[in-house]
Amino acid sequence: xxxxxxxxxxxxxxxxxxxxxxxxxxxxxxxxxxxxxxxxxxxxxxxxxxxxxxxxxxxxxxxxxxxxxxxxxxxxxxxxxxxxxxxxxxxxxxxxxxxxxxxxxxxxxxxxxxxxxxxxxxxxxxxxxxxxxxxxxxxxxxxxxxxxxxxxxxxxxxxxxxxxxxxxxxxxxxxxxxxxxxxxxxxxxxxxxxxxxxxxxxxxxxxxxxxxxxxxxxxxxxxxxxxxxxxxxxxxxxxxxxxxxxxxxxxxxxxxxxxxxxxxxxxxxxxxxxxxxxxxxxxxxxxxxxxxxxxxxxxxxxxxxxxxxxxxxxxxxxxxxxxxxxxxxxxxxxxxxxxxxxxxxxxxxxxxxxxxxxxxxxxxxxxxxxxxxxxxxxxxxxxxxxxxxxxxxxxxxxxxxxxxxxxxxxxxxxxxxxxxxxxxxxxxxxxxxxxxxxxxxxxxxxxxxxxxxxxxxxxxxxxxxxxxxxxxxxxxxxxxxxxxxxxxxxxxxxxxxxxxxxxxxxxxxxxxxxxxxxxxxxxxxxxxxx
Numbered sequence: 297x298x299x300x301x302x303x304x305x306x307x308x309x310x311x312x313x314x315x316x317x318x319x320x321x322x323x324x325x326x327x328x329x330x331x332x333x334x335x336x337x338x339x340x341x342x343x344x345x346x347x348x349x350x351x352x353x354x355x356x357x358x359x360x361x362x363x364x365x366x367x368x369x370x371x372x373x374x375x376x377x378x379x380x381x382x383x384x385x386x387x388x389x390x391x392x393x394x395x396x397x398x399x400x401x402x403x404x405x406x407x408x409x410x411x412x413x414x415x416x417x418x419x420x421x422x423x424x425x426x427x428x429x430x431x432x433x434x435x436x437x438x439x440x441x442x443x444x445x446x447x448x449x450x451x452x453x454x455x456x457x458x459x460x461x462x463x464x465x466x467x468x469x470x471x472x473x474x475x476x477x478x479x480x481x482x483x484x485x486x487x488x489x490x491x492x493x494x495x496x497x498x499x500x501x502x503x504x505x506x507x508x509x510x511x512x513x514x515x516x517x518x519x520x521x522x523x524x525x526x527x528x529x530x531x532x533x534x535x536x537x538x539x540x541x542x543x544x545x546x547x548x549x550x551x552x553x554x555x556x557x558x559x560x561x562x563x564x565x566x567x568x569x570x571x572x573x574x575x576x577x578x579x580x581x582x583x584x585x586x587x588x589x590x591x592x593x594x595x596x597x598x599x600x601x602x603x604x605x606x607x608x609x610x611x612x613x614x615x616x617x618x619x620x621x622x623x624x625x626x627x628x629x630x631x632x633x634x635x636x637x638x639x640x641x642x643x644x645x646x647x648x649x650x651x652x653x654x655x656x657x658x659x660x661x662x663x664x665x666x667x668x669x670x671x672x673x674x675x676x677x678x679x680x681x682x683x684x685x686x687x688x689x690x691x692x693x694x695x696x697x698x699x700x701x702x703x704x705x706x707x708x709x710x711x712x713x714x715x716x717x718x719x720x721x722x723x724x725x726x727x728x729x730x731x732x733x734x735x736x737x738x739x740x741x742x743x744x745x746x747x748x749x750x751x752x753x754x755x756x757x758x759x760x761x762x763x764x765x766x767x768x769x770x771x772x773x774x775x776x777x778x779x780x781x782x783x784x785x786x787x788x789x790x791x792x793x794x795x796x797x798x799x800x801x802x803x804x805x806x807x808x809x810x811x812x813x814x815x816x817x818x819x820x821x822x823x824x825x826x
Contacts, residue, residue, distance in 0.1 A: 321553065321554045321555070322334065322415060322419070322554075322555050322556075323554065323555070323556045323557075323570065323571070324556065324557045324558070325556065325557070325558040325559065325562055325566065325567065325570060326545075326558070326559055327537075328545075328557050329525050329537075329544075329545050329557065330416065330420065330423065330518070330521050330522070330525065330545065330547060330557055331415075331419070331420065331557045332348055332349070333345070333347075333348035333349070333420070334419055334420065338419065339418065339419050339420075339421075339452070340419065340420050340421075340422060340423075341422075341456075341459055342422060342456070342459035342460060345420070345422035345423065346422075349422075349423065349426075349524075349528060350528065352426045352430055352524055352527050352528060353527055353528070354430075354433065355430060355434055355527060356434055357383075357387055357434045357435060359434070360383060360430070360431065360434045360523075361380050361383050361384055361387075363523075363526055363527065363531060364378070364379040364380035364383060364523070364526075365380040366531035366535075367526045367531050367535060367543060367544065368535075368541070368542055368543060369519070369522055369523065369526060369544075370519075370542065371515055371516055371519050372516045372517075372518035372519045372522065372546065372547070372613070372614065373402055373479070373515065373516030373517075373518075373519065373613055374516075374582075374583075374585075374612045374613045376601065376610065376611075376612075379515065379519060379523070382503065382513065383431070383513060385501070385503035386435065386503045386511050386512065386513045387435070389501075389503045389504045389505075389511030390435065390511045392504075392511075393510060395436065396438060396510050396511070397435045397436065397437045397438065397510055397511045397512065397513065398437050398438055398439055398440075398441070398506060398507035398508060398510045398511070398512045398513070399428050399431050399432040399435065399437045399439070399440045399441070399507075399512065399513045399514075400440075400441050400442075400443065400484065400485060400488065400502070400506065400507055400512050400513070400514040400515075401424060401428050401440065401441070401442040401443065401515070401516075401517055401520055402443060402479055402481075402484055402514060402515065402516050402517065403417050403424075403442055403443055403444040403445075403449060403453070403517045404443055404444060404445045404472060404474075404478040404479040404484065405445070405479070406445065406474070406475055406476035406477065406478055406479050406639075407476065407583045407584055407613070407615060408552060408725035408726055408727055409549060409552045409580075409583050409584065409615040409617050409724070409725055410549050410583060410613050410614065410615050411549045411552070411553070411555050412517075412518060412547035412548070412549050412555050412613070412614055413516065413517035414446065414449055415547070415555040416517050416518060416521055416547070417442075417444065417449045417452055417453055417517060418448065418449060418452050420521070421452050421453050421456035422456050422459075422460075423521045423524050423525070424442075424517050424520050424521045424524070425440075425453075425456055425457070425460070425467065425520075426520075426521075426524035426527075427519070427520030427521055427522070427523035427524035427527075428440045428442070428467070428520045429463070429465060429467070430523060430524060430527055431513055431520070431523065432465045433464070433465060435513065437465060437513070438465075438466075438508075438510065439465065439466045439467070439468065439507070439508075440465055440466070440467040440468075441467075441468055441469075441470060441488045441507055442467070442468070442469040442470070443470055443472050443478070443487060443488050444469060444470070444471060444472065445471070445472050445473065445474035445475070445478055446471075446474065447471060450469050450470075450471040453469035454469050457469065470487070470488050472484070472487040472488070473487070473493055475639065476636075476639040476688075477493070477494060477495060477639065477641045478493055480495045480686060481500075481502050481506075481514055482495050482496040482498075482500050482502075483495045483496075483641075484514070485502060485506045485507050485512065485514065488507055489507065489508065494641050494643065495641055495643065495686045495769075496769070498767070498769075502514040516613075518546075518547050518614075522544060525544075526544075537559050538559040538560035538561055539559075539560040539561030539598075539600045541600065541601070541602060542560050542600060542601055543560065544559075544560055545557050545558060545559050545560065546558060546559075546560050546611070546614060547614055548567060548599070548614045548615075548616055549613075549614055549615050549616065550567060550568070550571045550573065550616045550618075551571065551573060551616070551617060551618060552615075552617065552724075552725040554571050556570065556571065558599070560599065560600055561599065561600040561603065562598065562599055563596075563597070563598055563599070564579065564589075564594050564595075564597050564598070564599055564616070565594065565595050565596075567599065567616065568594070568616075568618060573618050574591075574618065575589075575591040575594035575618055576618045576619045576620045576621050577591070577619045577620070577621060577623075577625055577703070578590055578594070578618075578619050578625070578702050578703070579591075579594040579616060579617065579618045579619070580615075580616075580617040580618075580619070580698075580724070581604065581609045581610075581611065581612075581615075581616055581617075582609060582610050582611060582612030582613070583612050583613055583615035583617075584615075584632055584636060584692075584695050584724075585612070585687070585688075585690075585691030585692070585694060585695060586609065586610070586612050586615065586694075586695070586698075587607070587608055587609035587610070587694070588698045588699060588701070588703075589607055589609060589702075590702060593607050594618075597609075599611060617723075617724055617725075619723055619724070620721065620723050622718060622719075622721060623718060623719065623720060623721035623722075623723045624706070624716050624718040624719065624720050625699065625702075625703040625706045626662045626699075626703065626706045626707050626710045626716070627662060627718075627719075627720035628720055628721075628722075628723060628724050629658065629662075629695075629696065629699040629703075630655065630658050630659045630662050631720060631722070631724065631726065632695065632724050632726060633651075633654065633655040633658050633692065633695070633696055634652075634655040634659070635726040635727070636651060636655075636688075636691075636692045636695070637651035637652040637654065637655040637692070638652075639688070640688065641686075641688075643768060643769045644683075644684055644768030644769065644771060644792070645683075645768070645771060645773050645788075645790050645791065645792030646679070646680040646683045646684040646689040646768075646788075646790065646792065647680075647684055647688060647689055649773075649790040649791070649792070650676065650679055650680035650683075650689060650788075650790050650792075651680060651688075651689060651692055653679075653789075653790065654673065654677060654679075654680060654692065654693070654696065657669065657672045657673045657675075657676045658673050658696060661673050661707065661710065661711045662707070662710045662711070663710070664710065664711065664712070664713035664715075666711055666712065666713075667711060669711055670700075670707065670708075670711050673696065673700070674700075675789070676789075677693040677696060677697055679788045679789045679790060680692070680693050681693050682795075683768075683788065683792070683793075683794060683795065683796060684768060762799075762800040762802075762805065762822055762823065762824040763797050763798060763799055763800050763822070763823050763824055764781070764784065764785070764797070764798045764800045764808050764811075764812075764820065764821075764822055764823075765796065765797050765798075765820070765821050765822070765823050766793050766795070766796045766797070766819055766820060767819045767820075767821070768796060768819075770817045770818055770819035771792060771793070771817055771819040772816070772817045772819070773790070773791040773792045774815070774816050774817065776811070776814060776815065776816065777793065777811045777815060777820060778793070780807055780810055780811040780814065781807045781808050781811050783804075784798055784800070784801075784804055784807075784808065785798065785811070797823075800822060800824075805822070808820075808822055809822060
């Protein structure tokens with residue numbers, strides 16, 4: 297089967313995947329690197345992989361850091377964190393842990409608009425394993441764990457592990473719950489440690505404590521594949537393609553079904569055109585925690601960090617979702633907002649109560665609720681921002697805010713009862729989509745979310761030495777703290793504290809300690825001081 301003729305896209309069957317699930321197409325712009333060798337095979341086994349790519353070199357830890365620095369390699373899972381800094385942090389943690397370490401490959405893709413990691417692990421799993429084992433051997437890691445959320449992907453990775461025979465570093469693939477939350481770092485390591493696979497709600501660096509409590513190098517599937525390519529090409533060879541500021545290629549998932557490898561810095565319009573698509577009414581870049589681009593912006597923007605930043609966007613995990621002309625933007629936004637609300641891990645008020653309330657308010661506005669309903673949407677967004685145990689509330693609010701800014705006339709018209717006359721086609725993919733139509737809403741406290749940024753109070757020039765902290769994973773919204781420490785703890789519309797961390801003046805220390813002792817959920821603590 298011909299697959300990767302330059303500047304083309306074709307379809308491959310997904311190994312072991314149920315026929316009812318959409319089959320992704322693979323394609324390239326320019327010469328392939330990550331998808332190289334798939335022009336005559338559905339999957340590269342060990343022999344085909346070595347024939348195409350050859351054996352990877354062995355590198356020391358210092359050589360690996362230098363390679364990552366010289367290539368400018370960044371994580372491809374969403375945050376774009378420099379890989380060299382992440383590797384250096386693990387080495388520092390390793391020095392404090394008697395030289396012990398582990399490596400984790402994040403192969404989960406909880407967002408329906410992303411398939412790139414799935415494609416790599418199904419069709420080119422050995423390239424990913426090469427990168428992970430390259431890092432593991434440089435670190436002297438005790439094991440490599442690959443976390444995935446699809447049974448066919450797990451089978452493909454386990455088959456690849458078996459094809460390699462005995463390994464000096466043990467490698468295992470674990471099938472984890474298929475949900476949005478699984479890809480968050482602390483949730484992933486918790487699942488690989490045979491826990492429930494939920495975010496910790498605390499700032500835990502995997503470089504200090506991750507898999508089995510060890511300093512852990514945790515990165516995305518594509519990142520390890522890029523590392524394997526860079527090790528073979530060397531820094532100069534790797535930098536020969538792509539944007540000079542961030543060289544190489546990137547995998548993009550277009551319209552939730554096409555996985556395209558393209559040089560960094562390529563025009564978005566060219567990627568869309570190669571897939572037979574246009575910008576439609578606008579393009580969502582970066583997935584459901586991303587940003588909408590107008591058709592004119594989509595026609596001009598380059599897919600690079602600087603190019604997207606000029607429009608207030610980031611590439612994230614590489615999801616590109618154009619909105620077709622025939623669907624209702626307002627209805628599509630309500631549908632995704634309801635799905636995101638149902639993806640809560642159920643560990644903090646802003647997710648359990650705030651996101652369903654935001655989705656409901658949005659649905660009421662789109663249903664003809666008037667200006668007051670639109671104002672309620674914005675109030676609900678403010679109520680969840682910077683307050684969650686992780687970044688899911690912030691990301692969901694950002695998605696809604698971006699949609700309101702991108703389609704103001706659509707939302708205003710719907711709020712006034714005029715509507716647009718177009719159906720909701722479900723152009724933005726969600727799981728269980730029949731549940732999330734405009735006229736229905738999820739129950740509070742559904743089961744999934746992502747991210748790991750705790751809310752923080754605004755910095756002050758002379759911050760008090762102590763702070764009162766709220767543990768969102770424990771808080772149940774009893775509200776007793778606001779009664780015991782009035783003026784310090786304020787409750788939001790959902791009945792939960794507005795902030796996760798509050799400067800604690802000395803005069804209020806006694807009252808705060810009383811609140812800590814009396815909190816029914818044991819969710820408060822005082823940090824700092826003597």
